[in-house]
Amino acid sequence: MLSEQQLTKFLQQKFGYESFRPGQLDVVTAVMNGQNTLAVLPTGAGKTLLYQLPAYLMNGSVVIVSPLLSLMQDQVARLRSNGEKSVTMLSSLQSVSQRQATLAHLSQFRFIFASPEILAQQNVSDALQRISVSLFVVDEAHCVSQWGPNFRPHYLMLKGLIQHLGKPTTLMLTATATKRVQRDILDKLGLDKQSVKSAVRSVNRENIFMAVKKLRTSEAKNQELLELVTQLTGPGIIYFSSRKQATQIAGWLQEQTGLAVAAYHAGIDQTARYKIQHQFMQNKLQIICATSAFGMGIDKDDIRFVIHYHLCANLENYVQEIGRAGRDGNQSIAILLYCDGDERIPQRLNQLTIPSPQVVIDFVSGRVTVDQLGESGELLSFYVSAGWNAERINQSFIERKQQEKEQLNAMLQYIMSEHCRRNLVLAYFDETTMQHDDGCCDGEQTEWSAATLGLQRENEAYIVPPKGQFNWLQQLDSLFFENS
């Protein structure tokens, strides 16, 4: 076993970091000792290092289960740009022949990224069984416990896969999880609570001021948004729950402010997403209007504000999304805009994925088919294939509905509270509360402005370049450097 000193030396040589960030060494040591580990670390705490470092010191391949294609692509890209060649991604982007070629040479890869859906395929799990898996990583592990529109039934099959692979050391990574969710993750993955090491860091991010603005109408909301982005210094992210609104508001804000604003969501083609992401990284864009597809894996530490145009379905998601602000430790702000009735959006999205008891009965008895039900059909057929009867499925739906309702209520309490919002969040995650002050949140009748927080817009950068100045010959010269 390597000592702390040796691990630090390796960190410096291989990754170029001077020292471990808080929490990292603990997890790396546990993983290297073959201990199953649950790491609840805020975004920006350097989660990828937790499996990347052991990957170079252990024999065999590291399997990383990831919920989003864009997240996987991003991590693969980053590994490749660091010179790592033995990395692959099993995804729906691959053709059948590509997949077969990859599976035939699986042991050659140090890093194997895959979605839970791909891992559920027999040929994939068999190929994994034939190689030596040194570490099994479940990234964004809260997805295992999540319900609602983001629920992915195939996460429940990971338990079987871990058994199938001979119980390799398992590392679960997430940014936020209440105690209950932590228990649920271990439960769903079939891991023994007693033997699992848990490394939990506080969700509290002291440099992010937390505020809520309650508005009467959507016009007032747009007006408020316009004022905020005019006053606040960027870069910033505005989150929406609808793609259409993200696009519309992006166009409108750009028109109104002259700032460079772009929309980013799963409905935009891959090349355009790449471009927008990199424009943002290169500070050519001031504001991104995004759905939750944007953010996981975004490595930009100077985001000054995160505004939510719509509330999240739960505080877990909210805390995770606002955590993308201020990773550099400098003052930042999270603002949630709320109109009466906004909670109907997450409610409706939740209802869409939960079929009625009668539909469940009809499905189980074969009177309704998967195709007729769409997304919820896949979910039901998953349960049926797992041997569940209608009664059990409905019971689980009732419990889930109840849980969602409670989660949404907690989100609403955060919005309605006149007391310290930070303490409300800390209490929700079973953490010790702290003393509210003027730099904490807008609760307890605390007055604030962009100026009092030092977040007032000053520079005139990021403005959309004036039209008619682009010159393709010049652009070719800046693209292709010729040293002659």
Next chain:
Amino acid sequence: MLNGMTGGIIVTYLITLLSAKQSRRIRVIENILHNKRTVTTLFWGMRYQILPWLGSMRQLERADFDAQLSQLVAAGLANISQNQVLLSSAGYQAQLQFWQHHQRPQFLKFYLLGDIDKMEKRVLLAGQVLSEYSFQNKNYAPLSFDGDELRAVKLWFHQQNKSNLVFQFKQELTTFLSTLGEQQANFLVMQLVGHKVAGWSTEQAAEQLELPVIDATMVRRDLWAGLTGFFVDKTGPMHDLIAPLIQATPLSHSTQITYELFNRGYSIEQICRARHLKLSTIREHLLEVAIFLPRKFPFQTFLSDPVMQQLEQHYQGNVDQWQFNATDKSDGQSFFYFRLFQIMRSYQEYAQ
């Protein structure tokens, strides 16, 4: 909205695929855009003269397509009956007007040289690789994550002579771009990605160049097709890059094999036996050849003089209106002849 407005509705390029004289099957148009290539679709696509648009909107969703049509109908520009759509006289005017305000495709004849989306992706990735290479930077996230794409560009890069590759590539681009208008050259170059250059998305480029978004989507495809056509018969790095994606003919892979055997003198029956395929399948392949390559197709080999005379007697006038009279339902031979005759007549009609 940036789209063309006519009577309060958004008119898209869909209107250019419709006719005031010829009722067109809705699903044929949709299938052409989607690249669902049944022989029936291809045949009617040829009759509507919209084959270049084959596979031009693979991501098209039926709901969107239907909504665009319903808008035209609601605005009185088109009528739908029995799943066929016909422009009204107002619709015909709107179509003429559309062309006054929107860009026309310039490179239609190159649209079927291959999958244009793939051409675009490959050239963009190669451009990025060369740009970073010219700045001697190795640490960057590639534009594409597709394993095949990365391998193809890597292979191409290794096979090129590095000493003046960047210069040549840039030179080749410049040569092509100089054949375009200023706006179009700008539009294409704005899409390129490279060292510290994130590139513009289609929407962003359109806005910068004050081009309506619906035009931008069309122009994007049109220009990449233009680039493909420009380099298809040249030599040099750009040709080497796209050559593996160029299809000698627009025929499907299986049809291509059938066609090769046919050219070697195999009879239909021999091809069936050699390929373990049904007679009807081989006939469909041959129809596909006739549709795409009418100039090369030996119609007389199948339509002997007596057959031809019989067909000429039965079928006259507008080819669209011909109703097939089934005489033998057993093996589909007479339908095969009927379809071939339709294709031949269409070819003669268009050749005039």
